[in-house]
Amino acid sequence: MDKNALRSLSYGVYTVTAWDNGRPTGCTANSAMQITSSPATIAVSVNHDNYTNSVIKELGKFAICVIAEDSDAAVIGRFGFMSGRDTDKFDGIPYSVRGMMPVPDAACAYICCNVVDTMETATHTVFLGEVTDAGVTRQATPMTYAYYHNVIKGKTAKNAPTANF
Amino acid sequence: MDKNALRSLSYGVYTVTAWDNGRPTGCTANSAMQITSSPATIAVSVNHDNYTNSVIKELGKFAICVIAEDSDAAVIGRFGFMSGRDTDKFDGIPYSVRGMMPVPDAACAYICCNVVDTMETATHTVFLGEVTDAGVTRQATPMTYAYYHNVIKGKTAKNAPTANF
Numbered sequence: 001m002d003k004n005a006l007r008s009l010s011y012g013v014y015t016v017t018a019w020d021n022g023r024p025t026g027c028t029a030n031s032a033m034q035i036t037s038s039p040a041t042i043a044v045s046v047n048h049d050n051y052t053n054s055v056i057k058e059l060g061k062f063a064i065c066v067i068a069e070d071s072d073a074a075v076i077g078r079f080g081f082m083s084g085r086d087t088d089k090f091d092g093i094p095y096s097v098r099g100m101m102p103v104p105d106a107a108c109a110y111i112c113c114n115v116v117d118t119m120e121t122a123t124h125t126v127f128l129g130e131v132t133d134a135g136v137t138r139q140a141t142p143m144t145y146a147y148y149h150n151v152i153k154g155k156t157a158k159n160a161p162t163a164n165f
Numbered sequence: 166m167d168k169n170a171l172r173s174l175s176y177g178v179y180t181v182t183a184w185d186n187g188r189p190t191g192c193t194a195n196s197a198m199q200i201t202s203s204p205a206t207i208a209v210s211v212n213h214d215n216y217t218n219s220v221i222k223e224l225g226k227f228a229i230c231v232i233a234e235d236s237d238a239a240v241i242g243r244f245g246f247m248s249g250r251d252t253d254k255f256d257g258i259p260y261s262v263r264g265m266m267p268v269p270d271a272a273c274a275y276i277c278c279n280v281v282d283t284m285e286t287a288t289h290t291v292f293l294g295e296v297t298d299a300g301v302t303r304q305a306t307p308m309t310y311a312y313y314h315n316v317i318k319g320k321t322a323k324n325a326p327t328a329n330f
């Protein structure tokens with residue numbers, strides 16, 4: 001098996017956010033995709049070890065915040081390489097509340113979801129969320145994972161499904 | 166809700182293939198992502214109305230074939246706008262058998278999977294597959310959905326989850 005083949009799948013770069021007892025938190029993810037259009041649902045994969053996983057399960061909601069090519073890469077790093085368990089990840093990160101969810105200003109779009117189903121795997125939970133609100137906050141080109149990897153030369157976060165964040 | 170936000174998620178372009186009683190068939194998809202790295206698993210979303218959906222359920226296997234920017238767009242159209250129920254989609258499409266699955270020559274990589282779980286939604290089945298074989302067949306840039314939409318100006322297939330294939 002040539003695992004390079006797995007790297008040929010295309011992804012975006014997202015901050016997945018939630019409220020942890022009223023405190024905003026989140027993590028960086030690349031594995032998100034729309035599943036149905038009517039009603040609109042989105043699936044996102046979050047590692048069991050990510051604090052955000054348990055926060056989403058407790059809250060029953062999440063937001064996918066779309067990182068753009070011109071977004072500050074520090075947001076990706078902050079949400080990808082630190083844990084919300086012992087860090088206030090949003091400290092110093094400008095954000096607003098959209099659809100009642102925290103959305104970093106660095107994002108160019110957001111999709112708020114209620115969890116309607118989950119699929120557990122060995123290391124990750126796939127959350128299926130029904131979209132409750134969505135919006136484009138500014139005109140920008142969504143960042144692909146390939147752009148992040150090839151242009152920004154981003155590091156790999158240990159809990160990314162693709163093991164190459 | 167501004168549905169334009171949903172269009173800011175990033176995707177690739179894939180042919181999802183399977184064997185229908187020994188006959189190769191498949192469909193075009195954009196919603197595929199790696200879920201876990203060890204063991205490697207991939208999730209792909211396939212509309213209930215796609216003949217390939219029932220074929221995968223019967224076979225318990227599928228292959229994700231990665232379409233490249235330089236792939237013949239006719240393959241995308243053929244697998245996206247016709248039904249394998251009444252059409253031999255591989256007729257005239259050069260392909261080889263890799264990891265015991267049919268892989269169009271137009272693809273630049275393939276990932277063969279055994280179905281290990283499914284999640285049903287209103288209109289789509291999310292298949293979770295454990296990777297049994299994978300390979301890169303040629304060096305090429307994987308096509309993103311954005312490239313397909315913006316450069317190739319691809320049409321929309323009615324059963325694509327994002328309603329914009």
